[in-house]
Amino acid sequence: MSGRNPVLQEVLGIRPHLLVLNKMDLADPHQQSRVLEQLRQQGCSHVVFTECQRDTNVEKIVPLFAKLVSSSPRYHRAENAEYNIMVIGVPNVGKSSLINSLRRLHLKKGKATAVGGEPGVTKAVLTRIQVCETPLVYLLDTPGVLPPKLVSVETGMKLALCGAIRDHLVGEDIMADYLLYVLNRQQQFGYMERYGLPEASDNIRHVLKYVALTLGKTQKVKVLTGTGNVNMMMLNYSAAAYEFLRAFRAGHLGRVTLD
Structure with a gap:
């Protein structure tokens, strides 16, 4: 719709x-x-x-x-x-x-x-x-054509989740947060089993931590200390958000109708 x-x-x-x-x-x-x-x-x-x-x-x-x-x-x-x-x-x-x-x-x-x-x-x-x-x-x-003006922000988020709007124009972290809200509202908890969460959560950063740990999404970061630069491995939340969205679009998080 x-x-x-x-x-x-x-x-x-x-x-x-x-x-x-x-x-x-x-x-x-x-x-x-x-x-x-x-x-x-x-x-x-x-x-x-x-x-x-x-x-x-x-x-x-x-x-x-x-x-x-x-x-x-x-x-x-x-x-x-x-x-x-x-x-x-x-x-x-x-x-x-x-x-x-x-x-x-x-x-x-x-x-x-x-x-x-x-x-x-x-x-x-x-x-x-x-x-x-x-x-x-x-x-x-023909090329896909969107209306020149969307009805609401939520309509825009639904279209973005389905890939009708390029991810970077909305922000993958924002889209992942909205996706988690939709999944929890519809009681689609497939993400818990897929990423090893002990229970459902509304905290997208908490969920993305499990996504990053499950998929090994890490990045090397330089930290300045008193004795010089130290390389540390950090969880890559941006890559985890990207993978979370891709899993939804591939149907791995359950069959969902957004409208």
Whole structure:
């Protein structure tokens, strides 16, 4: 919900469109029905949950948007039945991965567009990419677009945790603190077992100490003493915060829906 761009919703207008909620393997499966109901109330009835790493539910997309386009009277003007689809959304939701997944399923071909785990991999609208032969379907990959102004600071934090905003613009220590708050609020205590904590904690520095100890994240620091400089090994809290965020994004801390 936080990732939906209201400007894009206005631009869509009466055009046939399909909402793809990707990375379903990382989201809380118990929240799917609630999410669908909330979207229905907003007038969005064509929704598909997908996971592009394993091509889960991706096969539903081509038949569904072919049906949506063919049932729209505005699109009966062309003699040749080919479909041109644009993939739009906020950064790092898997738009390029979706295109590659469709090509694997329908054409048995490899990657046609670059993917990455951070925003900004796709920098321009690319050329048409064929993803299906019958029906003939072309997709356009586009850069992720965020609204010019976010609704709230918390919305920004959710988007940052999901990788829609570059980490350094928010601060990994701040993001890690918010992540710990979310995990504790939803009673997702997988971090305790992963990093060997004896009990749950709201203190991010205490948690990051265990993360650093578990993963061996240390740094050499020079300390000035009366007898000269002494090298000491200190826990690297910045590296621990980075690893804490990466573990969340990989699903190692549990399946979490932030909204």
